[in-house]
Amino acid sequence: MTVLGVKDLSVRIGSRTIVDGVSFDVDREKTVGIVGESGSGKTMTVLAATGLLDAPGARVSGSSTLAGDIELVGAAPKVLRSVHGARVGFVFQDPGTSLNPLLTLERQITESLQTHRNMTRRAATERAVELLDAVGLPDPQTRLHAYPHQLSGGQRQRVMIAIALACDPELLIADEPTTALDVTTQAQIIELVRALQRDFGTAVVWISHDLGVIGQVADEVTVIRDGVAVEQAPIMEVFDHPRDDYTRDLLAARPVLERSGPPPVDGDETLLDVAGLDVTFTTSSPVGRSTVHAVKDVSFRIRRGTTLGLVGESGSGKSTVAAALTGLVAPDAGTATLSGDDVLHVKGKGAREIRRRIGMVFQDPFSSLNPRVRVDTSIAEPLLVHKLVDGKDARRRRVGELLDLVGLPAEFAQRYPHELSGGQRQRVSIARALAAEPELLILDEATASLDVSVQARVLELLSRLQSELTLTYLLIGHDLAVIRQLSHEVLVMRRGEVVENRPADELFASPEQEYTRELLAAVPPVRPRAAV
Structure with missing residues (x-):
């Protein structure tokens, strides 16, 4: 089943076209990787497709449907409020700015449960403990009363994933969720999302500038350059037979252990x-x-x-x-x-x-x-x-x-x-x-x-x-x-x-x-x- 269907999506701000005719589908239990350099339009594409784009003077055209029954492009604010958090979860790049520094983890996780699921405070708190345990946060009962600044970067990102998955959304948007993290924490977050995807059948859109990371998570890849989808194919096809020069450049730029080190230097001073x-x-x-x-x-x-x-x-x-x-x-x-x-x-x-x-x-x-x-x-x-x-x-x-x-x-x-x-x-x-x-x-x-x-x-x-x-x-x-x-x-x-x-x-x-x-x-x- 197609969870998110994007057709001919375009975004214009003033006289400039930021996204130009992008289309892709995300199926249940599948991950689509959106790849491109900074300024390529990859994040703008997904924000417009999910109704989160709020740039002054922005005009969005095309279609983006959730589960085939809700049109998100041009949707009324009431519709978007009912969808965001309940059926679409979001994990952004910097959890330090995404989490409210003045609220405890308990308050931030239970908010969507009380809003979208009408849970009592006690039931929402019990669910929050289950979520923190599911994302691998140690001692979840005690951590409920912690504030974001008391956690490491990887722990804050796990909390963001818990918030995003609180209401069992059909679609998870992960926008550079591991870019600011250590490689070991990045690997743990990737495994966490894949495990949760298997358990809940969630469809995932993973945005990144690194094809190495996308290779670990995605089934299909859309490569975006200057707002245009220059290549769209299954992950193995992109790695083995890239058609566009830009894709080949992104593949060649990946840092890999197999690359040789610097030449030896004479002298022992x-x-x-x-x-x-x-x-x-x-x-x-x-x-x-x-x-x-x-x-x-x-x-x-x-x-x-x-x-x-x-x-x-x-x-x-x-x-x-x-x-x-x-x-x-x-x-x-x-x-x-x-x-x-x-x-x-x-x-x-x-x-x-x-x-x-x-x-x-x-x-x-x-x-x-x-x-x-x-x-x-x-x-x-x-x-x-x-x-x-x-x-x-x-x-x-x-x-x-x-x-x-x-x-x-x-x-x-x-x-x-x-x-x-x-x-x-x-x-x-x-x-x-x-x-x-x-x-x-x-x-x-x-x-x-x-x-x-x-x-x-x-x-x-x-x-x-x-x-x-x-x-x-x-x-x-x-x-x-x-x-x-x-x-x-x-x-x-x-x-x-x-x-x-x-x-x-x-x-x-x-x-x-x-x-x-x-x-x-x-x-x-x-x-x-x-x-x-």
Whole structure:
């Protein structure tokens, strides 16, 4: 039975066509993957098809029927209210913004049950416990009284799935539900949705920019580019015989473990030497103050001109290591030297010089760049602070050189961050970090928020820069397939401790620790699930 039938759906905002004649069907117990880069129109397509699109001036045409009896395009608000939550469930990308921070989990789950099923509060609460247990949240009875901020990202996403499935909907919309999660949590969420689909017979629309993820969940795939469905086929056909060049590009851009790592680097000079690093935080809660041991006796070395991949799930302590090296947090114990110079305890002018020699590129380029200043001002700031060039003309020339180095035209210097794509903003962030001529560049999840195609181009850029400038990288990430492409050595962390620290080729060929094997197993394979 077709649960959602979309025919010739189009969306126009003003004079611009955002979605152009898209059609697809979603059958009971089946999953349709909607794939495309940011701005392709994939989310807009599904929002319009389910009646959730609320953009000023938007005009939607075509047809979208639920179970063959309810037309959602142009439906009255009363009809849509009766459908959303009851017959159509939604799981969005960021559970942190989708959940109400002021309400307990119990209130947020029971709301739809009381509204659509007319349950009593007691019955709705009992159902909420069942749902939290079904989505694998530990101690569901106690968790009912928790607030979203008291959960991890993966736990919040499980709660979102519980809310979406509360009323046993016929259709589940999953919009990039695993993009912001660790690969291990991503694998768990994928398995959870598949199990719930089998148990309840739910039809699923899964939106993603990553064909690797889609290969694990979908039966049929619709590839969208610039609002047009350029390819629609069963998952195995898309992987084995892609017809459109755009689909082939998306497949080629996937990070996979089978891709070879970087070429070996001659020389054994140690650039960064960290020994016995310890970091603790004091946190406050309603039950009192507690101490979090974020980093426990961590030691490692990075050779000049090489990349150390620092891997672990959220909360493993990997970003805290970077914060300690850049002076953002004060460690409780340990030493760190850069070419023999102290990194952790230096003060005054010496501290400024050390900060110049260690550059940082963060995960989200939009939040790391000042939205009020142009690109040239952002890139020139390190030049001014560290007095690396004299005069406006010299700064302008150096900004142009840095933009060219990261593959951006000189005219981008006059643009603001909001006028750039995500990949272009990250290139600007890299140019800004390189302006201070650092010896060590820390890349903290620097490609995690990017489309896979953009991610692939940024990784190629980083590889080229390392070769041309003999840069040394500390590459922080949770995805071992990404780490594989750049890293000469890999350090795996879990709960603040070092689990494994070995040359990359050895670690990927024969991981010694079970946790490392779990991280490797969580990476989406080259072949889709249907091939197994």
